[in-house]
Structures are given as C-alpha cells and as structure tokens.
Amino acid sequence: MRTEGLYALSSWAEMGYLLAPRATLVLVLLLLPFVLDLYWQRVFCSAGIYALLAIGFDFLAEYVGLVCLGGALFIGTGGYIAGLLNEYFHWSPFITIPIATVLGAGISTLVLLPCLRLRGIYFAIVSFMLPLFAGFIIIALNVFGGTEGISALDTFPNAWVELYLILGAVIVSLFALRRLVNEDMGIILRGIMDNDQAVRASGISITAYKTRAVFIAALLGCFGGAYLSHLYGWLGLSLFAMDFSILPIAACVMGGMGTLVGPVLGAFILTPMSEALRGFGQLRVVLYCLILIGFMVYKPEGIMNYLQRKYHQFEVWEEV
Amino acid sequence: MAGEPLLQVTRLSKSFGGVQAIMNVSFELAKGEILGVIGPNGSGKTTLVNLITGFVKPDTGMISFKGKDITGLPPHKIANMGLTRTFQVMRPYHSLSAYKNLIVPLNSPRVRKTAGGTLGDIDAVAIDILEEVGFERDARVPYKTAGSLPLGYLKRLELGRCIALRPEVIICDEVFSGLSMSEISSLIPLLEKLRMEGISMMMIEHRLRELFRLTNRLVVLTFGQKIAEGTPEEVMSNQQVRDAYLGTEMKK
Numbered sequence: 001m002r003t004e005g006l007y008a009l010s011s012w013a014e015m016g017y018l019l020a021p022r023a024t025l026v027l028v029l030l031l032l033p034f035v036l037d038l039y040w041q042r043v044f045c046s047a048g049i050y051a052l053l054a055i056g057f058d059f060l061a062e063y064v065g066l067v068c069l070g071g072a073l074f075i076g077t078g079g080y081i082a083g084l085l086n087e088y089f090h091w092s093p094f095i096t097i098p099i100a101t102v103l104g105a106g107i108s109t110l111v112l113l114p115c116l117r118l119r120g121i122y123f124a125i126v127s128f129m130l131p132l133f134a135g136f137i138i139i140a141l142n143v144f145g146g147t148e149g150i151s152a153l154d155t156f157p158n159a160w161v162e163l164y165l166i167l168g169a170v171i172v173s174l175f176a177l178r179r180l181v182n183e184d185m186g187i188i189l190r191g192i193m194d195n196d197q198a199v200r201a202s203g204i205s206i207t208a209y210k211t212r213a214v215f216i217a218a219l220l221g222c223f224g225g226a227y228l229s230h231l232y233g234w235l236g237l238s239l240f241a242m243d244f245s246i247l248p249i250a251a252c253v254m255g256g257m258g259t260l261v262g263p264v265l266g267a268f269i270l271t272p273m274s275e276a277l278r279g280f281g282q283l284r285v286v287l288y289c290l291i292l293i294g295f296m297v298y299k300p301e302g303i304m305n306y307l308q309r310k311y312h313q314f315e316v317w318e319e320v
Numbered sequence: 321m322a323g324e325p326l327l328q329v330t331r332l333s334k335s336f337g338g339v340q341a342i343m344n345v346s347f348e349l350a351k352g353e354i355l356g357v358i359g360p361n362g363s364g365k366t367t368l369v370n371l372i373t374g375f376v377k378p379d380t381g382m383i384s385f386k387g388k389d390i391t392g393l394p395p396h397k398i399a400n401m402g403l404t405r406t407f408q409v410m411r412p413y414h415s416l417s418a419y420k421n422l423i424v425p426l427n428s429p430r431v432r433k434t435a436g437g438t439l440g441d442i443d444a445v446a447i448d449i450l451e452e453v454g455f456e457r458d459a460r461v462p463y464k465t466a467g468s469l470p471l472g473y474l475k476r477l478e479l480g481r482c483i484a485l486r487p488e489v490i491i492c493d494e495v496f497s498g499l500s501m502s503e504i505s506s507l508i509p510l511l512e513k514l515r516m517e518g519i520s521m522m523m524i525e526h527r528l529r530e531l532f533r534l535t536n537r538l539v540v541l542t543f544g545q546k547i548a549e550g551t552p553e554e555v556m557s558n559q560q561v562r563d564a565y566l567g568t569e570m571k572k
Contacts, residue, residue, distance in 0.1 A: 026353075190423040190426055191413045191416070194412070194416070195411040197395075197411075198413070198481065199424055200395035200399070203400040203404070203428030203429065203431075203485055204424060204428050291515060
C-alpha cells in the first residue's frame with residue numbers, strides 16, 4: 001500500500017513520487033515563455049486567463065455544486081473596474097488590478113447573491129444572463145465608453161511582467177484551491193454539494209458558505225479581467241463576451257473535472273489550438289465542438305483523471 | 321414532569337395547497353424524555369419534523385424551545401440552539417470519509433462556542449464521536465468513504481452528526497427503518513445512553529415494538545391531526561388509534 005499523509009515524508013522515493021508531477025507542471029509552465037515568440041507569448045497570457053476561469057468553474061462545479069457560467073461577468077466586472085480606475089484616476093496597473101480583483105469579486109458576488117438559492121441548471125442560466133445584462137446596460141446608458149470602449153489604458157512595463165504575473169496567479173490559485181478543498185471550509189462546501197439539508201441541520205448557514213465560495217471563484221475571474229484590460233490597454237463590451245463563460249467549461253471537460261489541475265491543462269491546450277485554427281474563421285467553433293463531443297463520448301473523465309489513474313498504477317508495493 | 325417543557329408545540333398547522341398536512345397539533349417534550357410519534361403513512365409525521373426544525377415554515381401556531389419562540393427561524397439557527405434532527409432518507413456526504421462527515425457539524429458556531437474557540441485536533445474529536453456511536457476504530461471503518469458504508473453504519477453516522485453538535489434535543493426520523501432486528505437491538509442501548517446523558521429525543525417510528533422499549537409516552541397522528549397521547553397501553557387501547565391503523569369495522 002502506498003504510504004499516506006505525513007508518512008510520505010519518510011522516504012525520498014515517496015517524496016519524489018508525490019513531487020514529480022507537481023514540479024514538472026510548474027517547471028514547464030515557468031520555462032514555456034522562453035521558447036515562445038512574441039505572438040505566442042500573448043496567446044500564453046490569454047491561456048492563463050482562461051485557466052483562472054476554468055479553475056474557478058471547476059471549483060464551484062465539483063466542490064460546491066454550483067454550475068456557474070459567470071466567467072464573462074467576472075472578466076467584465078474586473079476589466080471595467082481596473083480600466084476605469086486607470087482612465088479616470090491614472091492609477092498604475094499594480095494598484096488597479098488588486099482593487100479591481102477584490103471590488104469586482106465583491107460586486108459579482110452581490111449580483112449573484114439572490115440566485116444562490118437556485119441550483120443546477122437554474123443557477124447556470126442566471127449566471128449566464130447577467131453579463132448580457134451588464135453589456136446592454138452599458139450600451140443603453142452609453143456610459144464607460146459605450147459601444148466604443150476606452151482605449152490607450154496603461155499597459156505593463158514589459159512582456160516578462162505580463163507573462164509571469166498571470167502565470168504566478170495561475171500557479172498560486174491552483175495550489176491554494178487544492179489546499180482549500182481539503183481544509184474544513186472545503187469539506188463543508190463538499191457537504192453542501194452532497195446534501196445541503198444535512199449541513200443546515202448541522203447548524204451551518206449554507207448561504208454564508210456558498211457566498212464565500214462564489215467570492216473566491218470571482219476573485220480569480222476578476223483578476224483575469226483586470227489583467228486583460230491592462231494587457232491590451234483597452235476595455236470594451238467584448239470583456240462580457242460569452243467565450244469567457246463557455247471556453248472554461250470546454251477546458252474542464254477536456255482536462256478532467258474535479259482535478260483543478262486538469263482545467264489548467266485544458267486551458268493551455270485549447271487556447272493555443274483555438275489560435276492555430278484561426279485560419280478557419282468561424283469554422284473553428286465547429287472544430288471546437290467536435291473536440292468537446294469527442295472527449296465527452298470517448299474520454300468523459302478528461303485527460304487529468306486518466307493520467308492520475310495511470311500514474312498511481314505505478315505504485316510500488318511495500319510492507320506496511 | 322416538573323418545570324418548563326424543553327420543547328413546546330402549540331396549535332401548529334400547515335397546508336400544502338389543498339392538503340392539510342398538519343392541523344392544530346400541540347404537544348410537549350420534557351427534558352430527558354424520549355417521546356414517540358407514530359401514525360400511518362402520510363399522516364404528517366415528517367412534515368412535523370420539518371416544521372419544528374425550520375425546514376418548512378408553519379402557517380399558524382407556535383414552536384418554543386427552551387422558552388424561546390423559534391417559529392420561522394432558519395434550520396441552522398435552530399440547530400445552533402441545540403435542536404437537531406436525523407433524516408429519513410440517508411444521504412451522507414458520500415464523497416467524504418466517514419469521520420470527515422463530522423467535520424461539518426464540528427465547525428458550527430455552537431460547537432466552536434462551547435469549545436472556547438478551538439477544538440484542538442478536530443479529526444481526533446470526529447473519530448472519538450464515531451467510536452461513541454459504534455464505529456470500530458480498529459477496523460478503520462471511520463476512514464472509509466461514507467458512500468460505501470452499509471445502512472446500519474449510515475444510521476449511526478447520522479446520529480454521530482447530530483451528537484457532534486452537542487444537542488439538547490434530537491428528532492429521529494425513522495432511525496429503525498430498514499434495519500434488521502439485531503441492528504436495532506444494538507442501536508437501542510446507544511439511544512438509551514444518549515438519553516442518560518441528558519439528550520431528549522423525539523422518535524418518529526413505524527417499528528412500534530422496538531419503540532416501546534425506549535419510550536413510555538406516545539403521540540399519534542392521523543391525517544395531520546393528533547388523535548391520541550399517552551402511554552403505549554393507553555394509546556394502543558384507544559379505539560380511534562385502532563381505527564386509524566386497522567380501519568373501521570363494517571357496520572352490518
């Protein structure tokens with residue numbers, strides 16, 4: 001039997017076994033920017049944004065039981081807050097991004113709060129519609145640059161800051177959430193997913209915990225949005241685009257739901273692929289769907305669940 | 321039964337559309353008592369549990385617990401006051417191991433407050449509680465995934481989830497259903513022990529013979545109304561109760 005928990009620290013082989021996949025992932029991600037040219041570095045950055053959204057989606061769907069299609073809401077809210085602060089107050093991105101992350105997550109959570117009672121498909125529909133609302137409000141009132149958007153926002157000092165800021169965010173959120181789901185709070189959230197009635201009968205307010213979970217996922221998304229508007233120095237209605245709600249799901253399905261790392265992998269495969277298929281124009285959506293269907297039919301567990309299963313088959317039998 | 325009742329239900333009513341699920345039901349639960357609630361299927365027993373524990377809001381009537389009005393409070397507030405319940409349909413947190421199931425109630429404000437902020441090793445506390453409700457520590461049952469446990473253990477886990485809250489009242493919604501005679505026989509001493517420790521209980525049951533080993537006071541419901549109350553002998557000899565269970569005799 002493979003040693004568990006703290007006892008894994010007792011041997012180098014065990015530690016290596018546990019560390020190897022994690023270290024490989026982090027190293028590959030950290031070194032990748034060096035082999036990419038300028039164009040693909042940009043793609044790498046947007047893959048990072050999708051990865052953040054995908055981790056958030058996976059966390060809410062598999063550890064809280066909320067199917068949240070609010071990716072566009074998070075990106076839009078975060079992006080507009082950061083961009084507007086930069087436009088009107090001329091604050092540097094390193095001030096606007098933290099503010100937009102926290103404030104945006106707060107606003108998104110407040111907006112989603114009334115729907116937290118809904119479950120399953122109903123919550124999904126409402127969270128999917130909210131970014132559309134936001135877009136129409138901006139058009140109707142003609143505020144925040146209206147349909148034109150606002151351009152010439154401050155960008156990052158250089159490409160390395162761009163690359164490693166998003167990469168750092170992805171790696172930190174991945175390991176932080178991985179840890180959180182096994183802490184007491186994560187266990188309560190999983191309890192809510194399995195049987196919310198029993199959680200309520202155990203003296204715990206499910207609304208309070210769901211709110212915190214949505215806030216955490218919104219933090220990731222809003223950071224991505226704030227980063228995005230400074231990456232291109234532009235904010236506009238396309239920050240509320242449906243892609244931000246849909247692509248993360250595709251990344252999760254492909255990478256493996258419930259693994260948290262799978263969605264990251266999925267995002268870093270799907271986003272470049274989507275770029276490579278740019279030549280096909282609108283047809284790439286079709287290709288996209290085909291890939292999704294292919295995964296759902298032939299490998300519904302996703303890449304990561306498959307790899308983890310195979311990796312654990314390598315275990316060494318030991319006397320306990 | 322001297323003094324103030326622990327739980328007092330007064331003229332409680334609830335209807336769902338045209339169906340009167342509970343009509344004018346009143347009763348009391350004293351401290352350290354095990355009260356049985358029986359009645360044929362569809363008589364409103366589970367609705368009564370849902371009303372008392374805050375899962376369903378009553379139309380009229382009042383529920384008071386420890387002298388405080390708890391009518392209309394949300395379930396988690398009521399649970400934090402020390403009134404909790406088991407569920408008729410066993411749905412544990414199936415993806416978690418058995419002892420992790422207890423981490424949820426152990427994080428409730430009630431437990432945190434009584435423990436003075438910190439519980440120390442919360443996992444150890446959870447495993448101790450599981451041992452208390454009859455999980456064999458040596459067989460590593462507490463570490464098994466809750467979804468893989470047999471029904472007998474699930475019932476014990478459900479009780480463990482309640483005990484973890486250190487409650488004053490547990491409402492058991494058919495804990496004996498689906499269990500074999502020997503499983504029930506091993507569960508009865510546990511319930512008896514909890515009562516000795518000062519936990520009052522209200523037991524919704526269909527298994528009357530087993531219930532009578534625990535309680536000496538019963539409330540009988542039919543079609544949402546209380547038709548009888550008293551000792552098992554009184555209740556069983558009551559003509560209305562016999563009619564409700566066996567049907568009325570045909571008039572020749």
